[in-house]
Amino acid sequence: MIGENTRVPKVFISYAQENSAHCREVRRLCELLRENGVDAWIDEYDTHVRQDWVDWMARQVQRSDYVLVIASPAYRALSDGDLSAEVYRGIRTEWKLIKERVHADGDDGLVSVLPVLLPGRSIGEIPALLQPHSASRVAVAKLTRDGVDDLLRMLTGRPVHPAPPLGARLPPSPEHRATVTVPVPTWPRRAWLPAVAGLVTFVAGLLLATTPDVRVPGLVAVGAGLALQVHGFRARPRADDRSVLALRARALLEEIVTTESRTLQRLLGDTGDPQPADVRFLPSLVRWRPDNTTATAGSLSTISRYYQDLDPERLLNPGRTRRGQDGPRHPAGAGLGGRLPRHRP
Template sequence: MSVRVFLSYAHDDDPHRAAVRELWYFLRRNGIDARCDMDTAQRREWTRWMEHELARVDFVLVIASPAYRSRAEHGARNGSGNGVEYEAALIREMLYADRERWFPRILPVLLPGRAATEVPAFLLPTSSTVYRVDSFTVPGAEQLLRHLTGQQEEPAPALGPVPRLGPRTAPAATAPVGAGPPVQVYAAAPLEVLIGALARLPITQSPMTRAHFTGMIVERLGEPLDIDPSAAPVDYLRALLTALAARPGGMLAVAEVVQQLHSDRPDDVEILGELVYRDEPFGR
């Protein structure tokens, strides 16, 4: 059974009426039972004819034009446009009475050369779909034809099975406010590798900076360290790491200080492997 469509339009001028006539012919040539007031084979009582047609259609096409919007929103002037004013009132009534049914079936249509600003405001031309007819051909009216005939351009793909996902690893505990940047946990590394990595950092390059480095660690650790910062860098670092590895939280303290001072040098910090979870002292 063919789709029945009513064309609601205003007689702006002869070119506009001719364009509506082309749309009417085009739809009927393509299997759409389009109805409009140009079929005047018999005398009609127009208000009753409008009511009769709108009560039996599947879709209403509101053909946008300046006169249609003006008469739909402000009424007819000087006795001209009474039919559009009446049709628009009936269409609004259909939307108000059953919006769920009629909103997808009352379609604002733009013929060539028309703009969305000519669509009546009650059809929401800015926030809803407007159907453009670029030419009276199947490609030029494809959007409208697809909607009228229920032929989707991009059907939704079939649903596949839901993937089974294992649990994620719990996140590390959040550091207290003011405790500095979070500490990253690295893979294990031998003592000599850690010493070599620390020896490349600026903070370990002079007795003065090594003393400062030791002080920052002591502050976090909460207990003194008997480490000589004037010793050779490698000897200083070996003594420091050995002492810290023997204390609970010692390696965590050095990790925090290193990451705070050298977060902009990830390649140097990455190799500082076992900085958090080593409990036994390093061997020599």
């Protein structure tokens, strides 16, 4: 894909030699491009030696990063087939090579073959193959440094207003934040059965204690009922009980798996890439150990250190690079100037 890079872009300028004034304008355009760091080339730079011009045209069209088609009435007429085959033979062959590049390169051909309007030219003079009305074109208002600024920025991939970097994503609202629902553990039979029996015995003992004849057995029943209730209360599930911890760990594990799945789907949706880059989560439910024991693994500190030591990863969506070749650079009348700044101050 053509875009901003560190190497000098190589540009070939294709034009119809209609008259001397038009040729002077094309030559001035080429000089402006070279003065501003673009390796632009025209046929007049190679007229001092004998050339096979068909081979020369093929090399220029195929090896240049960009081909500038200078719009003019003659260029539009020959591209439409309205001129005799006896005139403009050279530019006719050149246009055939340009058409082949546009067709073969697809989207890159649309980007790399640019129609250019010099001062006083109209959109109707652009060849129809280059989509004068439905695709971008470059208009040079004046043959000055400021007049070719838009063309320079398109050739070097340096927009006037570059897109700012993306900021932080908006956090979820409080009502949509992930919450872990921990199931309430039920009392086992060894806890609730003594507690219920103790309550019944306690109530019965109170009733018997109010009767003088059976006061002593009633007080004994009250004590037994209290003892049963204490035993049942102590047998209830506690926060550090293994069954409670297992329930909480399983609920947390399910929430992590769900959250990881949603996050992965969102990331893949943002990048448009069906395959992530090393995004894996392999959960396993391990036995819990308190940190104050002599165990060396499996504690909460171990889990915490594992997540703290993870290296942050990023999803990558590598793009494809554009196929191109560097043609030989020959000295021209004007040396290459400085590179265009990234954006206007």
